[in-house]
Amino acid sequence: MDERAALGLVGDLVDAAGDDAAVLGGTxxxxxxxxxxxxxxxxxxxxxxxxxxxxxxxxDVAAMGAAATGAVGVYGAPSFEPDDLEGFVRGALDVCEHVGAEYVGGDLDGHDEFTVATTALGETDAPVSRDGASAGEVVAVTGALGRSAAALDAFDAGETERANELFRFTPRVRAGVSLREHASAMMDSSDGLARSLHQLAEASDVGFDVEGAAVPIYDALRGKGRLARATTFGEDFELVCTLPADAVAAAKAALDVPFTVVGDVTESGVRLDGEALADRGYTHGE
Amino acid sequence: MDERAALGLVGDLVDAAGDDAAVLGGTxxxxxxxxxxxxxxxxxxxxxxxxxxxxxxxxDVAAMGAAATGAVGVYGAPSFEPDDLEGFVRGALDVCEHVGAEYVGGDLDGHDEFTVATTALGETDAPVSRDGASAGEVVAVTGALGRSAAALDAFDAGETERANELFRFTPRVRAGVSLREHASAMMDSSDGLARSLHQLAEASDVGFDVEGAAVPIYDALRGKGRLARATTFGEDFELVCTLPADAVAAAKAALDVPFTVVGDVTESGVRLDGEALADRGYTHGE
Incomplete structure (x- = not known):
């Protein structure tokens, strides 16, 4: 079965599944x-x-509106080269520091393919789930979409240092905490805006009308089909949320990142510039 | 570098690393x-x-003396066969239920090799670390050692159903919580008793004198070299802890699993029946 059907099966078996992160008490x-x-x-x-x-x-923690507290990781590789391992751990430490969380360790695994598993924790008494959107609200995104697509282009062009920089995104933890009091539903854009909208639509039983010209596209993303790549490429880790139109100004004022209304929450259907927007997710290198 | 050196490197970089689980506040x-x-x-x-x-x-949560609250997992496989995936999730749900925790979901990953990542959380205000043992105390273990070695023998003998049963151990969560008030240092035996003793010795700056005849060996483990296999095979997930000799009776009375004193905490050196016990860890199929 495909990944979506498989996630559906897990959702049938595990009551708590189906959001960006699971909730256990206030964690x-x-x-x-x-x-x-x-x-x-x-x-x-x-x-x-x-x-x-x-x-x-x-x-994922940010997408719940939670304050990230810490993270752990497993580094799985065929061999443990000191420079590689130290690089990995320093990257983990630095991204945590960047968002006020603590990287507290993890484990190693001898593994044929370089494979990494990571867990992050956060605290909130009022997590924002995917199912609270209502028709009549608006939908907005933080930052700009297409940064990872631009990174892939840079890798392809041999601009490795620049590609690595583009790949090191800032998780929207502060934004998520700030949006918690305004957002009715929220998730991250890790599978792309198009799929995020479909997932929010399904969880909240609503639809979306998005205006292409309003979608903020990452400046470094060049070439043909920028809008299509920005909406479907994914791996961008921006926040996508719904909120009442009259809360946008206050939400924006409290944020230290761009926050752009891209469309309206409707009764049903997910449309981009009036046309049905396919539920097309993260597709590498397309 | 080998795994032990690599773990040392991680420990140098990450202050909080080096125990069975990391501590973040009361979690x-x-x-x-x-x-x-x-x-x-x-x-x-x-x-x-x-x-x-x-x-x-x-x-790992049990080894900190924490009450397990929940777990999440990633199921990585080349394809998502409904029966396989459902089996995995049901196993995860059942082991959590067995210890009073909640399995709250996770993620899927298309992966060439069947690979699983799991996280468990627990709560305690007074975690038991590896570094609190003192010379003059005793060292004890829950249950019996060698169950996973017996499982491997059963797999080798084609007794698949029995092998699977042996592989489905009970995590010592209740025992860990109960031992929290008595144990000065604790960890699990996942790398084998020998390595656990060396790790506790290093963390606490002590030694151990263990009596071979006192080591509880899992009944189903048969054949030559039972004691050596029980002490070095690992993957047993029993708790190994140190505590004052006069606390053993109270600790035992509060436990619903066997609890056996196997030796003394000394100033230095790890010995089995008076001979140096090699720091030999988990070695499959040996």
């Missing part, structure tokens, strides 16, 4: 696995891998 | 990665894999 917890063939293009440094892997888990 | 958190070639012999069902992987993380 949110998430776990992710990334590996070389699909997540770390040739040229990705281990420092970037550590930053990005732990960052992806911190982004 | 303990651990992450583990297991995979087919080294952790799941042919014949291991996905139900057993889910139970065992999540159980290994719950065991």
């Amino acid at each position: 949110v917890v998430t776990i992710d696995m990334l590996h070389e063939t699909t997540d770390f293009p040739a040229g990705t440094t281990r420092y970037t891998a550590g930053w990005r892997a732990v960052g992806a888990s911190l982004s | 303990v958190v651990t992450i583990d990665m297991l995979h087919e070639t080294t952790d799941f012999p042919a014949g291991t069902t996905r139900y057993t894999a889910g139970w065992r992987a999540v159980g290994a993380s719950l065991s």
Whole structure:
């Protein structure tokens, strides 16, 4: 079965599944696995891998509106080269420090393929889930979309240092905490804006009308099909949230990152410029 | 560098590293990665894999003396077969239920090798670390050692159902919580009693004199070299702890599992029946 059907099966078996992170009392917890063939293009440094892997888990915590407290990781590799391992750990430490969390260690695993598992924790008494959106609200995103697509282009062009920089995103932890009091539903854009909208639509039983011209596209993303790549490429780790239109100004004022309304919450259907927007997710290198 | 040196490097970089689980406020958190070639012999069902992987993380929580609250996992496999995935999730749910924790979901990853990552969380205001042992105390273990070695023998003998049963151990969560008020240092025996003793000795700056005849050996472990296999095979997930001799009776009375004093805490050196006990860890199939 495909991954979506498989996630549905897990959701049938596990009551608590189905959001960016699981909630246990006032703690949110998430776990992710990334590996070389699909997540770390040739040229990705281990420092970037550590930053990005732990960052992806911190982004899930942010998407719940929780304050990230800490993270742990497993470094799985065929051999433990001191420079590589130190790079990974320093990347993990630095991304945590960047968002006020603590990297508290983890484990090692001898593994044929370079494979990383990461967990992040956060605290909140009022997590923001995916199911609270209402027709009549607006939908907005933090930052700009397409940064990881631009990174892939840079890897392809042999601009390895620049590509690594683009890959080391800032998890929107401060933004998530700040948006908690305004957002009715929230998730991150790790599978792309298009899929995020479909997931929010399904969880909240609503629809979306998004205006293409309003979608903030990462400046470094060049070439043809920028809007399509920015909306479907994914791996961007921005926050996508719904909120009442009259809360946008206050939300924006409290944020230290760009926050852009891209459309309206409707009764049903996910549309971009009036056309049905396919539920097309994260597709590498397309 | 070998795994031990690599762990030392991580410990130099991450202040909080070096125990069975990391502590973040009143929460303990651990992450583990297991995979087919080294952790799941042919014949291991996905139900057993889910139970065992999540159980290994719950065991780390138990080793801190914390009450396990929940767990999450990533199921990484080349394809998502419904029966396999459901088996894994049911194993994860059941082992959590067994110890009063909640399995709250996780993620999927398309991965060439069947690979699982698991995180467990627990709560305690007074975690038991590895560094509190003092010369003059005694060292004791829960349950009996060698169960996983017996499981491997059963897999080798083609007794698959029995092997799976032996592989589905009970994480010592209740015992860990109960021992918290008596134990000066504690860890689990996942790398074998010998290595556990060396790790406790190093962390606490003490030594151990263990009496071979006192070591409880799992009844189903048969054949030559039972004591050596029970002490070095590992993967048993029993608790190894130190405590004052006069606290043993109270500790035992409060436990619902066997609890056996196997030796004394000394000033230095790790000895079995008077001979130096090599720091030999988990070695499969030996």
